[in-house]
């Protein structure tokens with residue numbers, strides 16, 4: 222085991238040696254019985270490992286993982302987007318408005334509000350109130366935001 | 380693996396980062412078997428492997444934002460998997476239970492389910508089970524990093540370069556880990572072959 226080539230024999234079997242070193246090892250195998258025997262053993266081992274029975278993963282894992290994803294805490298912007306949905310008339314516009322709000326909440330937003338069709342401008346205005354309340358009240362938790370969103374939802378109901 | 384596959388993996392992963400569950404499910408279906416196999420070889424117990432597999436995929440989802448499409452997806456996935464498994468072992472959550480006594484002869488193995496064409500060749504099936512046991516025992520004696528490197532190399536066919544990236548190690552270190560691990564398994568297989576020669580001639 223004191224032969225300096227021994228360390229390279231697995232990489233040699235795996236085809237992971239640089240070409241120059243590979244040639245050196247090939248030449249060395251002709252002269253070193255110890256390495257020849259170790260090389261044969263390693264090559265045989267790698268071949269036998271391929272015969273191991275396949276591992277059959279559980280078919281229940283997918284559902285378990287998806288359930289765990291559902292249980293993850295939802296980021297506040299995702300929740301905001303969901304709360305805003307009942308307030309708006311058209312879901313896609315609501316989404317756009319929510320993105321606008323998210324931009325405003327995220328810090329220094331664009332100077333001008335995004336250009337939208339009339340109903341959308343109205344929605345955006347309604348949602349801007351949420352953003353304003355958020356800033357005025359100095360709310361920082363998602364739960365507080367939910368309260369504010371629900372207040373507006375109540376106001377929107379006739 | 381073709382370039383198209385890699386591209387679609389990367390694209391799916393970018394969608395996952397944006398919260399796309401369908402893209403996540405697609406990646407899960409593609410890589411579930413690989414991750415489960417890795418976890419099983421790493422921890423040597425089916426039930427624990429299942430827990431690890433679930434946790435790894437949840438982590439993948441939660442850390443999807445850290446993925447850069449310049450990196451091969453599978454390498455990123457195995458970086459998550461390796462980190463998770465090494466951490467769990469370090470924290471003492473999992474005692475690696477690769478023991479040959481765990482699957483007594485003649486009993487149904489609790490650790491691994493045999494699949495494949497051995498059914499009609501009993502002598503081969505026996506050899507497969509013995510092989511499974513000696514490989515399990517050798518894995519149990521390895522260091523956690525050797526086991527991780529060995530598993531990625533032998534069971535996932537990953538290149539040393541990719542294993543180095545997943546393990547956050549140099550290629551030289553990976554080469555050495557894989558050599559020591561493979562040699563350890565080789566010695567055990569050598570013993571098995573020497574030990575079972577009479578049994579085989581009997582069958």
Ligand SMILES: [Zn+2]
Pocket residue numbers: 224225226227249253255256257
């Ligand atoms: Zn030599």
